[in-house]
Amino acid sequence: MDITLHHSPGACSMATCISLEEAGADFSVNIISLKNNEQSSPEYVALNPKKKVPYLVVDGQGLSENVAIQTWIAETFPDAGLLPADPWDHKRALSYMGWFGAGLHPHMTRHFKPGYFCDQPEAHANIKAKAEALYMDQLELIEAELTGKTWFFDHYTVCDSYFFWIYDRALREGFELSHLEYSTQHNDRMRMRESVEKTLARVEG
């Protein structure tokens, strides 16, 4: 299988990369620098008109959306056990990933790029403050889910890879997270995993 992950440093495709490492997949990474607006280059738009990362190309076929890609990784490399086997827990895992992708990520985008949403620079600080508050509300809910737990389920899953990015990105944006005890411990635990060490060294620089 020929697998290429299109990724930008700091982007949510970091979670995809961690899961590919966890799966033991043989894959290459193609850097699409969002900082340099490479997602809008004619070459990339021809590949992925959504102008987003992650984008996974497997034997010439492309797949977008973290939820779908993470599910594909887990199902293609079943020995890694990256999704719960129980049907209900399996759907709960999809629910977590849907939540991270649709319930948190958009707030982060507003914090990171307020100019995408409003042309008036004087309003940007207000957009950022609201986005941070909305993101933090959701993080408090995740903290409750993680309380007393090592991982989201009774073993490591793609939800843990995805949440690593959700937390890490907030840290990079300067959000105060230390009071989120279990989420912070989750992050510390993740940083000790080979998949995360490899990802940070390989694609984050």
Ligand SMILES: N[C@@H](CCC(=O)N[C@@H](CS)C(=O)NCC(=O)O)C(=O)O
């Ligand atoms: N719904 C997509 C969202 C992907 C997304 O928004 N990725 C960001 C990076 S974290 C991106 O590519 N942004 C392009 C831009 O900022 O123009 C998913 O969950 O995979």
